[in-house]
Amino acid sequence: MEVHKVVAPPHKSTAAKLKTRLKETFFPDDPLRQFRGQPNRTKLIRAAQYIFPILQWCPEYSFRLLKSDVVSGLTIASLAIPQGISYAKLANLPPIVGLYSSFVPPLVYAVLGSSRDLAVGPVSIASLILGSMLRQQVSPIDDPVLFLQLAFTSTFFAGLFQASLGILRLGFIIDFLSKATLIGFMGGAAIIVSLQQLKALLGITHFTKQMSVVPVLSSVFHHTNEWSWQTIVMGVCFLLFLLATRHLSMKKPKLFWVSAGAPLLSVIVSTLLVFVFRADRHGISVIGKLQEGLNPPSWNMLQFHGSHLGLVAKTGLITGIVSLTEGIAVGRTFAALKNYHVDGNKEMIAIGLMNVVGSATSCYVTTGAFSRSAVNNNAGAKTAVSNIVMSVTVMVTLLFLMPLFEYTPNVVLGAIIVTAVIGLIDLPAARQLWRIDKFDFLVMLCAFFGVIFLSVQNGLAIAVGLSLFKLLMQVTRPKMVIMGNFPGTDIYRDLHHYKEAQRIPGFLILSIESPVNFANSNYLTERTSRWIEECEEEEAQEKNSNLRFLILEMSAVSGVDTNGVTFFKELKKTTAKKDMELVFVNPLSEVMEKLQRADEDKEFMRTEFLFLTVAEAVASLSTKGPSLNNV
């Protein structure tokens, strides 16, 4: 049998290695690839297009596209107006701030964003977190101006943080919110948000400021005397109507416009009802007078000093990361659906700048919303122009239509919020988690109950902590596979998986399935010595056989550190004491280099015990006599 040599990898300097490593870490998508080998003019144009994606599609924009975009833009505007008002209330902000936030940020995103389907605006979860975190220190009722200042400053920090992640190419940080975490977190948040709406739906005036289930429910049942039957009747009617339209649109996706238009219709109908019957004098609370006019500047309201700075920065960080996760996920989902590419880091910069600009123009945290983007996509949006159309519609509303909302009852806004967030409770996904991965299910439960019973931040922290713990455990307890031969072939596979595979007498063949480093070298030492002992016992039962070779299949050892090197050195000594030879199969380039560098005495990387495949190692070593041990 011909034996292939394991050769040293092509030489690379430390600087070159560092460069490759940094590139793989921070530029896995190689964004500069498109510039390479192009004339300067092209480079310039591509750079401009890279920074402002609007330049990519603008020159080819046609009337046909515009028609689609206008339809979808108007559709999402009809959703954005009632949702904007509702979500602002969820964040304890004046309703008009929700509309402001649906005007400026979509314009910014249309210029900078690379997704064609993202519909930008305030979202429920970020609103909830912003409102509840700030309320820990400042009351939105007693000190509304300060509260507004903190909200804008948080928005600024959120934007700054998001843009920094993108610029520093640290976008992978949002990956640490795993699918399981998000499902649990969103489900919990949806329940918290819905429970908060009981205030509006039941017409309660004295309501707890806390967010978690227990105080909210106790607040609800301690104020039964405040329940207003007029409010409840109205709330139930509109809630049923909204849920019915939602159900219809889910059954027949073509009727998406039914659920998209329902909130605005509810607002109009309920406002008319209140106005005609003067129901605001009969226990139904209404929004009240709203100021007309476009976004006032708010950069003078940003506060970068004082006792609340820590809170504001933390709020910005958490709302920033949560809203970023939603925005990026939405962008990626629709990009995959329509087969175009969304650059995560670029999106982060776009969303971040959008929030920075927003914070200076009376907007609070915005991002690409799941539900609204789905409507946008269903309505046939082709480009970011639909965002511009929505923005213009909101502008018209802000300029001329604000007085119409004076009699809009709060209970309808509550119903709109409940209908919007109910979709965040994803039971099929939870069932899927249970089926595929029990640990992920546990993570989901932790996020869910953490959000419900502790707080949004703690729930998130527990779930992320648990996920990271699992990662660390996987590194600390790496998989090792004991391999056997498929008789008559060169194939070696897991003995415990394939019954066909057979142990070869005299050989113990182990495959290490992970990098070897400080976190697992002790475990590997213990585990290996147990494999060896068990194997020796087995060999002892068969006669005429003793364990002579420990073959380590290293294809999956993608890296070693100093502790890892020590592991191999110690293993070499241990096996030598037992008169066994340590054989390496297919070490990867980096690992091989490090082992060789550590091997001053040329002891364990001897070419006669270094093979390219297990089959060649076994074949080659079997032919040599037992005298080999004395080489």
Next chain:
Amino acid sequence: MEVHKVVAPPHKSTAAKLKTRLKETFFPDDPLRQFRGQPNRTKLIRAAQYIFPILQWCPEYSFRLLKSDVVSGLTIASLAIPQGISYAKLANLPPIVGLYSSFVPPLVYAVLGSSRDLAVGPVSIASLILGSMLRQQVSPIDDPVLFLQLAFTSTFFAGLFQASLGILRLGFIIDFLSKATLIGFMGGAAIIVSLQQLKALLGITHFTKQMSVVPVLSSVFHHTNEWSWQTIVMGVCFLLFLLATRHLSMKKPKLFWVSAGAPLLSVIVSTLLVFVFRADRHGISVIGKLQEGLNPPSWNMLQFHGSHLGLVAKTGLITGIVSLTEGIAVGRTFAALKNYHVDGNKEMIAIGLMNVVGSATSCYVTTGAFSRSAVNNNAGAKTAVSNIVMSVTVMVTLLFLMPLFEYTPNVVLGAIIVTAVIGLIDLPAARQLWRIDKFDFLVMLCAFFGVIFLSVQNGLAIAVGLSLFKLLMQVTRPKMVIMGNFPGTDIYRDLHHYKEAQRIPGFLILSIESPVNFANSNYLTERTSRWIEECEEEEAQEKNSNLRFLILEMSAVSGVDTNGVTFFKELKKTTAKKDMELVFVNPLSEVMEKLQRADEDKEFMRTEFLFLTVAEAVASLSTKGPSLNNV
């Protein structure tokens, strides 16, 4: 060519899987193996031996062993007495506590410990940390009783924590202190400790309470008027003597007794000098009167309430983990040298109980010391009886010899400490780190400078944080290898490592070298799509060829979670859009199961695209025509 089927792994229930997983995680050494299939009597004996390792060797103990143990016990006692006094001063404790700590804990360890070479007693680094952390809140001079109470309580917590790690089988936590961290940390601590000794060596009376380099040096040079030449002369003489003996013993290991006996000799000589010349009246500070008698009980001094509880618990945690690391490492080193096995978790219980008992008998944190164990081993120690001999010697000292230390000068204790810790600065190891792994070198530097310029805890925290960050980065940016064929063989290896390997037209063969999970699925998506694009470009240059198959070699994918499953599903969709087929090679049992469970539509785990080896996949797929895409 015969094609081997990838079969489903043998069925296992969730409970069975959980059991295996837990066993691999917490009982990798399978400590109950020795009990299996034994008669009850044997089981009982083995259980007793398991809990009290002394029972393992006691019955076979002989006079010959005793002789060795007495010699080595006396040798380490001669080291333990001056070191005990010195280290207690390092911890800001009365010198006698150091001797108490060399009496009880060795007895406890002799019964419970499984190492035969560990010499137990106070150690420099744990003493330093204990003293400096407690001094942050309580002054050992103004409030010595409270300080002592806190020291004993910290010792209790340290012991409790250590024993808990062992009992809960969480011993792997100390693995997170990597070799690089330890080298940097010990070097930094040695320098801090040595600088602290400048107080004694220069005879300064007003000295800073801080530990880091800058305040200590400024303290030294701001009090030049306090420098006492008598002290300096004496200090330099004894320091040179001690360093010379140390150097001699390192050159000629047979003369280990020279450096082992030197500290005691220095104490005796210097005490005599002081006594004869009454040097204590000429600027040389001495220990002063010491109380005679054995350890008084101290359980009534443990304080589990009050404002210092947090500090005490934290101090216990950090000293506990640092001293445990030293003890376990020493035990493992000598066990490997003499070819016996030390059970990490059992050692933790032994060391932990030793400290719990110690805290009730006026001892502070103790563990197995590097230097003393080396002397013990060199002096021929055979069993833990050498610890008992040392303990008895210390007892005799405590009972009868205490008055002799009244005139011992502090400067000699300082010299002893400097000589002891200087060996912790391991330059060759640092050079080795630089050669093998630059990142480990960086971690070491962080630990070193963190300890020197910030604080012991912060230095440690930074280094551990950096190590964990690297682990996470490895998980987040896993290695992927693009494989090529060795012409004329079935071997497929890294194209960039082996020039021999050649790409097979129409195939892109990728090997994923890590579990696929939430932390890396997005990266893998981006990276894979780039591989595909690059490969398509290459194929486009050659005529008559287009990319038809993406083969994923999955041998190294040791696990997937829900995000990982989604990655494969999305990849299937992406490849399908490009008219490519996704082929899996050798998925491990767990991965295969999860993918199958997630694959309701039987879409991507179709047997015709599932192979056991890359070679079989290529051979089998090449023969099929291009019509395959339309299957």
